[in-house]
Amino acid sequence: MTSGNYRSRKISELPAPAASLLALVVSLITSGALIVFTRLEHVNNTTVALIFLIPVGFCASLWGLFPGIAAAIVSFLSFNFFFIPDLYTFQVKQTEDLIILAAFLGVAFVISELAGRVRQNLAIATAREHEAIRLYEFSTLLAGSADEHAAARALLDKIDQALRPKRTEILIENSPKPVFLAKGLSLPENEPAKPLVLPLQTARGLIGEIRLWSNEPVQVAEERLLKIFTGQSVMAIERMRLGESARKTKILEESDRLKSSLLSSVSHELRSPLAAIKASVSSLRSGEVEWESEARTELLATVEEEIDHLNVLVGNLLDMSRIEAGALIPQQKPDMLAEIVGAVTGRMHPQTQNHQIIVDIPEDLPLINVDYVQMQQVFTNLLTNSLKYSPPGSTIRITAKPKDEQFLLVTLSNQSLPVPETDLERIFDKFYRLNPSTRVTGSGLGLSICKGMIEAHGGTIWAANLADGLAFNFTLPIISHT
DSSP states (O other): OOOOHHHHHHHHTOOOHHHHOOOHHHHHHHHHHHHHHHHHOOOOOOHHHHHHHHHHHHHHHHHHHHHHHHHHHHHHHHHHHHHHHTTTSOOOOHHHHHHHHHHHHHHHHHHHHHHHHHHHHHHHHHHHHHHHHHHHHHHHHHOOOHHHHHHHHHHHHHHHHHHHHHHEEEOSSSSSOOOEEEEEEOOTTTOOOOEEEEEETTEEEEEEEEEESSSSOOOHHHHHHHHHHHHHHHHHHHHHHHHHHHHHHHHHHHHHHHHHHHHHHHHHHHHHHHHHHHHHHHHHHOSSSSSTSHHHHHHHHHHHHHHHHHHHHHHHHHEEEEEHTOOOOOOOOOEHHHHHHHHHHHHHHTTTTTTTEEOOOOOOOOOEEOHHHHHHHHHHHHHHHHHHOTTTTOOEEEEEEEOOOOOOOEEEEEEEOOOOGGGGGGGSTTOOSTTTTTOOOSSOOHHHHHHHHHHHHHEEEEEEETTEEEEEEEEEBBBOOO
16 A cells, blocks of 8 residues: 555544544635635636535545534635625625525535445445455365464454454364364453353354453444454355365265175185185095105195185285275385295296296395385286286296386286276275176285385385286385485
């Protein structure tokens, strides 16, 4: 705001007595100027009356109705005393002069009333504009509030900015984390003034209150603004609580859906290994299978394989539950990628006999910062998936190279059929299977567990089609040498 506008604003905000006195001065100055002017030039009384209306309109528009009326009365008396014969008396002898005086006084009062009303309406409009700006700013602050504490802080700051009270306290209860905020001077214990209390009332009940101590009584407009601030805050807090309830409800629904999917998957996947184990054990106990026969060896091998299958299934379910609960925290330590891959391929040698496994990992690769057990699980799941969908005799290749200074890029490729582009992202979803009608067994959790473990390490995993198959790519963090 410029200095000129600042002075104009201060002059227009004078108290009524001072403004009325100043209106008298302006009218007297106008009278003196007219006296001098009429002595030099002949001017009729009608022109004088019109000129006398100028200070009336000026004072009424600048200071309001009562200063305008004061200016009108002084102008009327000056007009009568200095310009209506007999001069220097208040006597009016001619009817024409009386009509001019009456018309002047009536017009002066009308101008004062209209100008005063315009000024009052302008003041009201300006106040409403300021109020609307404050409400818009407050709404913006509330919209950006992440929790109830932030909303209470925005309310406290806005009340302090708008009213400048001695002290303000905000208390929000009935929430997991009650909020108490205060701003302003600390009040002595014997403070006699009672605070203005505004309840924070929602449709579900009282959630808190605002206590405000002010040096002066709170005006009606200020109290209305306070109530609007309070109403907006209550709606924002209620919206936050409803959003939190909706989020919890969604989590519960997702949990129920996951439990249903787990139950469906487990019940389906458990039948085959349990049936095979049951049939093998029953055959062994029947006595029809000789102790040293080849059939006994095959039955025991079947039991062992199916138990391993059950162990993997239960392990996947436990890993998935930990990922969903956010409890999968890797114990990251420096390790060599070649050792992890070597341990996995060695353990899975019986399953990979019908495929050619090629491991191309340079010896000079930097150490990786990973959880050894979880990384073994990742490679086990990826190899298992590749063995299921790759034809016998095909090649499965594992390669690695530095991606940048922070991550290592690992690729496990196979010669399976290409995956539709729309399904490349979805194959990492829980229980998602590309073609459920095939006879390939599985719970649909292996790739999802890989995704959860890789992301827990700070890496990313994705799938991409190759000219002769499919590749799983993922990144692992490198040990920093700084």
